[in-house]
Amino acid sequence: MHISPVPLSWYLMLSAVLFTLGVAGFLYRKSVITVFMSIELMLNAVNLSFIAFSYHLRQIDGHIYAFFVMVVAAAEAAVGLAIILTIFKNRGTLEIDEIDSLKL
Amino acid sequence: MNILAVLLALPLIGFFVVLASPRDSKLPFFFAIVTSLAAFFVSLGLIGPVFADPAHFTSVLNLPWIDSTTFQIRFHLGIDGINVWLILLTTLLIPIGVWISQTQIRERHKGFYALLMLFEFGLIGVFSAVDLFVFYVFWEVALVPMYLMVGSWGGARRGYAAVKFFVYTMLGSVLMLGSIIYLYSFTGTSDYQGILNVFSSGRITISPSDSVILFLGFFAAFAIKVPIFPLHAWLPVAYVEAPAPATFLLAAVMSKMGAYGLLRFCVPLFPVGAHRCADWIVILAIIGIIYGALVALVQRNIKRLIAYSSISHLGFIVLGIFTFSQNGVDGAVYQMIAHGLSTGALFLLAGTMEQRRGSTEISDFGGIAPLAPGLASAFMIAMLASMGLPTLCNFIGEYLVLQGAALTHFPWAVFAAIGVILSAAYMLWMYQRTFLGKSPEPKIAMPDLTLSEWVPVVPLILFMVWLGSYTQSFMPPITAANAQLLEQTRISNEYRVQLAAPTAPEALHAR
Amino acid sequence: MLGNFLPHGVEYLRFLPEILLTVFGTLIMILEVLTSERQKHNLGNLALIGITAAFIANVYAYSNGGAAFQNMIIVDAYGTFFRGLVLVVGFLCILTSFSYLDREKAQSGEYYALILFSLVGQCVLATAYDLIMVFIGLEISSIATYVLADYLRNDRRNNESSLKYFLLGSFATAFLLYGIAWIYGLTGYTNLQEIQRVLSDQAQRPSILLAGLAAGLMFVGFGFKVSVAPFQVWAPDVYQGAAAPVSAFMSAGPKAAAFAVFFRVFMTSFGPMSERWMPLVWGCALLTMVVGNFAALRQTNIKRLLGYSSIAHAGYVMVALTARSQIGVAAAMYYLASYALMNIGAFAVVSYVAGRQERNVKIEDLAGLGRRQPVIAALLSIFVFSLIGVPLTGGFFGKFYVFEAALDSHLYWLTVLGLVNSAISAYYYLKIIVAAYMREPGPATAELPAPAPGVRIAIWATALGTLALGIFPSPLITFASYSASALR
Amino acid sequence: MDTILFIIFSIVSVVCAFNLIFQKHPISSALSLIGVMGSLAVLYLMLGAEFIAVAQVIVYAGAVMVLFIFVIMLLNAGSEHGSGKSWFAQIAGLPLLLAFIGVMGFLIRGILPAFRGVEFGSFTRGTAQEIGRVLFTEYLLPFELTSILILIAIMGAVLLARKEID
């Protein structure tokens, strides 16, 4: 049976949309944790692009990138969450807008 | 052993020695005075060669400095008829500055002497630099210690004055730096003579518009330093707030840096630009002459008054330079020296008065001539000199400048001469309110000049008279060097009333 | 068939500095557990030894340079220069850290280990020859710095600075990654040389617009790391919040490394389309200078002031990039070197004056330093004048070099505006001098102890280095202009 | 067939992403993020990235998100209540985002040449074996470096999150 192909640009478009949504999350969410999550979303979007491109190029280097991104994301998650912990310990809040004592 | 190298090294050594010497002792003063005097006597050795060959650089110091693939900059200094007297002025006045500092400066002498030494180092470099890069380096090196002196030892608003002084100068000098860099990347050298050779060889030609732009780049720095009329806002406050020795040197020597730069670099390097702008600059200079005099007329503070008066006097120098006539330029150079002596002496004496009275407000003085006849007469002589009385130094400079202006464009001379009238008015009025009349109640303590205060005054007066009455011991190298310089710019318009417009085709090859 | 993938010994040699740093870092981590409280600073000394070893290794690696590990890294003069630079930066920062950590009662091996590891990242960046290495190196250096910024975790300023740096940093990294993804997708390569080849090849080069998209996204990432406007917003907050030695480190080391890779990528990979990104860099350079200098005018907190000034200086370096020439690259290298020295010096003085928990970081807290600590004050003024760009200091010659490059590429207006900027900057730098020399001594300087040896050494070293760069610039110029030829 | 799957899972992922943004409570955001990741995993699979798809599920959805949720629980972060601050983000955010997606859309749909469509199974090199091989040959150095990365991460996490010694 013949399978109708999906245009590659759809994938890229999806990745772009997800990336934008990640940014939107960063801009509009007010809890530090969710902001951090939106970053993860952006990374995922980027991964999708990598995979898609690597499909188009018939290479797997893109996969490797995706893999490294995951590793980095994991590492960042560990550190980032630790930082968030210290913040919470000292301020007792996760409201990102409350953390603006350094300014001007 | 190159004499110029010695001369340059001495203050630097003095700087480090003073820094190394113990803080609360007479040693810093001792080292400072010794090195500066030594520098003076060494500098006397510069005169001979210059008289022998005034039109070219003598006792040249030309060492490789920055020698890399990208930059070749040589540490190139030299003495000719134009800068020799300025250097002697420096080396003469610095010891005086050191000398008066021992009474005028109340605290942290050591630092002050060290800065003075550094300042002398910078000044000698500025006046003797042949390489533009080197010139700029010394230009800033001279700026920094003066900034620190004004800011750390000055009066109530010292911080404000110092920062204003520095930022103003900086604004100008960065534009000069821009021009220097451009010249470098354009001609591949930053050496004054090298650039002149490149231009005169005709291999590289600047378009008139570029010449104007580059000229303005340099001009900005020098105009602020002189200062020329609308750019003088830093001057009164700096002169008033600075400690007496700093004011003395600021007015006597540092104000010459700008004028010297105009003459040494602006005019010969960019004759086209200079000609294009000459009329405007002259107008500004004349405005400065009259304006400074009028404002001085109504000042209530001695130092402010002298400050404005020197704006007026410096206008003469600029005017002289931009007449492009032998007499005018000679007069300008001569006026640099003369103004250095007379205004220096005035500020020096004002400093002693401030020391006695704790203020320089004119209203705080009056009728002190009977109390301190020596002070009064010394002040009188300095005042007469700066009023341009014949047989005293300023007259020669002013006369020659006016002569040059008259030969170039008579109306200029007419307007400039008005400044001479006014100078009498404000000086005499100030003198009357300060020294003459009934002394105000309560009686003020105004002891006469002590011996140690006479020490710096006497040489100044002697030089004023000498420069005023027998100019031949100073003038020949100046004239010769200026003739050469004007020849380079091919604008020696002796006895020509109208300024010859630069003819376009040759103007391109800015020889 | 694995044979041709087996790395040769020389390749390890070329990677030796990173290896050494890692080894020492790990060693310190292990010893951390075994050493007692008052032995901790020995770990710092160990770190110093490690850095020295790495430096020697760096020189050695240069002596037989070349690409390594499937063109993942390349050891050329350029890379060596920046490797050496970041190593020096790390060395000086550790020197200043001793007394600081003692004062804050936070002496521990992790600190030194983290610095070593972040140096690893920066060294990787300096020599990275493949976008993947760029990414990994950037992350190693950044993550280590995030942690360092929050090192005094009970200090609210530390927390906030670290959090902002972390969130925004990751945010920017995402853009960078996206850019990498695109350039990979468009060219099929991630090796810088290959990308350049494809982009310069008429036949297979992708649409300039898409390449531009990729370049732009990566520009965002790099621009953030080097704090170029409009991506500079984080810098002042972070530098103000983090511990002074860490701020010094961040403003010198990672920045230099980021610039290194920034230049390498844009001069090499995107070199073919430089016509296209030049106007952008032009604008950014100007904007950066203006934002940095103008915003600093009314600053009262020294650390924040230095933060703004670091932005401004990034602007000057960008001017060098705008020149798009070898001399421009060389100028940038020179500038970064001199900037690193004077900036670390200034931060060192600040961290010395700041006192316990950095209570005194206002400019007026410097009041009377000139009388209490004349030597330190004098050295501080050297740094400040160098930051202004007064001759006989590295700062001046850096500016001279940069603007010379700019004029060589006929960037007249950028030069003039940049010079005017540097004049304006004098105003706020002078406030430091005014405070130090022209005010009566204040409480902050009153009970100032004599500086600890480490700090003193660091300050003297940086000061002498600054002067040396200003008075005898020739050797560095020669090396820089030679290294610059590596970027092509 | 591909098309349908793509449409379904892309819609799922986008919806989850929106949910991540509009949910007020961190937990639900986290869950929706997991949703995104899951659906992305399927898309990876369709693009022939078996290994990555699996890793996505295990590492990302499995490990990382668990960490997130763990922290959320630890800090029992309640639902956020907006504050009037950062008005600039509120105002400028939306237009910027629209502009961004617009630009990307234009570039992807308009400029990017039409590549060959994606057919399931036409690219099958994304196996663990292949990945492993490349990882340990060409990408040996970065792979080793990631170990340092992890090391730093662990150290940092411990350093920052450990209880006070004193």
Add this chain to the structure above:
Amino acid sequence: MNLWLIPLFPLIGFLLNGLFGKRLPKPVINLIGIGSVALSFAYVLFVLSKLYPLQAPFSEHYFTWIKSGALEIGFDLTIDRLTSIMLLVVTGVGLLIHIYSIGYMAHENGYYRFFSYMNLFMFFMLVLVLASNLLVLFVGWEGVGLCSYLLIGFYYLENFANDAAKKAFVVNRIGDFGFMLGILLTIYAFKSLDFGHIAAAMSAMPVETGFGILTLITLLLFVGAAGKSAQFPLYVWLPDAMAGPTPVSALIHAATMVTAGVYMIARLSFLYDHAPIAMNVVAVIGVFTAAFAASIGILQNDIKKVYAYSTVSQLGYMFLGLGVGAYSAGIFHLMTHAFFKALLFLGAGSVIHGLSGEQDLRHMGGLAKKMPITCWTLLIASLSISGFPGFSGYFSKDAILSAAYVHTPWMFWVGAVTAGMTAFYIFRAYFLTFFGKYRGHEHPHESPLVMTLPLIVLAALAFGGGYISVPNWLSPMMPFAEHQDTTAMAISVGFGIAGILLALFLYVMRPALAESLRESAGPLYTLIYNKYYVDEIYNAVIVAPLKYISRVILWHGVDEGVVDGGMNGLGRLVAGIGGLLRQLQSGSVRNYATWIMAGSLLVIFILGLAGGMR
């Protein structure tokens, strides 16, 4: 011939007295002060005897003073017949006045200061006279101005003295402004300032009919002369200059310095001969000043003021003479005037001395008995200035007037009337002083010999000076057509005698009548009595506005407002922009992210979209 010795002696005197006078006893000061002048007087006589008959000028070059390019100015001294007269007058009269000063200044403090200044003055005056080029002349010119400043302000505790001194200097500076410009143009026209060169060049040039460069030069130089010699409108400083000690008034403000302008123009006669327009201006200004000042003199009550205005008026005569081309007559009058005016002042000084400082005519009278010598010598002086036949003034004045009569009659008539006025006010002063009954409170006494002796000598000169025929002596230099016009002579003499009689009638016979006349004159009287309000007008029109403009507009307005304020404003603007940029740093992470987003969009736009499809 060492001409330089002539000025040198006084200079040495000045230095000695100036530097050490404070510690020296009076006799030594006298010795130095007077001896130096005596020496140069003697040396002048010696030189003249050696050089007689001095047909051609005798010059000596000492050193190049200024050399710049083609411009070379030597420090040269020249002596010729004109110079010889000036030298004799200056040193001779100067010597007498120095001697006189011993007595007059006896009780003043600052004695040494006085003599050192006087000597300095002598030095500069002699340089002025001997100068052989314009710039050296200018040296003396400025120098005597300085000395007059110092001596007018001798009583420097009194502010009126200081004001007078300042006024004198500044007004002179206004004149020098013109003089300096004249010099500059001379260089332009002749490439030299040397009188010899200029004369030589002139002989080749034609007389300038229109308004050309020569006219301009001569007029500018005349401005200088008018300033120094107190001609309208620059005469205002001279009356105030009476604030100085009387010997000063006699020496500087009557006999020598104020005549420097006359001398300078005579010295440049060859130049003026070629500029008829300028000549007419000189003549008109001269005759107008003569009449104008005389009219003011009529109503002055301060004896020194009366003589001061008469000096102005007499100087007017001299300029009239110069203007009408009778240079030698001008110089002639210069000489005689030096004698009788010096005498008048010294006499007045003797009176003031006798009345211990009283100067107001209304508090004098009937002193003839008390101080006979003064009385008689002053009578001779007054007759002489009134042009009474046989007295020196008669000859010189009539030489001028007859020349004027030939040249332009109306000038003659004005001059003649002025002669009448002169006679009137001089004798008014004389009678008010010595006749009638004493109206003061002091105890008048005759002055000591050291003062009266000079009076007597000068009296002799004032009488017999006229028999020295200066015009003949000068004729080789400045030819003078000797046309004794008897009618003109008679008229002027008539006016003179009429004036004397009127004064006699009003102030000796019918003193009451003077009062009633004063009543009747009314406004005219007040106008003249207040010297036509010239000072007030100057003050209101020039001085006050200048100060106002300088203080309010230039200083506070331009300097503080625009120049400084502008720059500071610029600084504030920059700082303000900085303040705005700081607002970016709101501290909120989300805003920062928004900025980054905006930036990235910008970047992508520039790199990814700009230029469209390419």
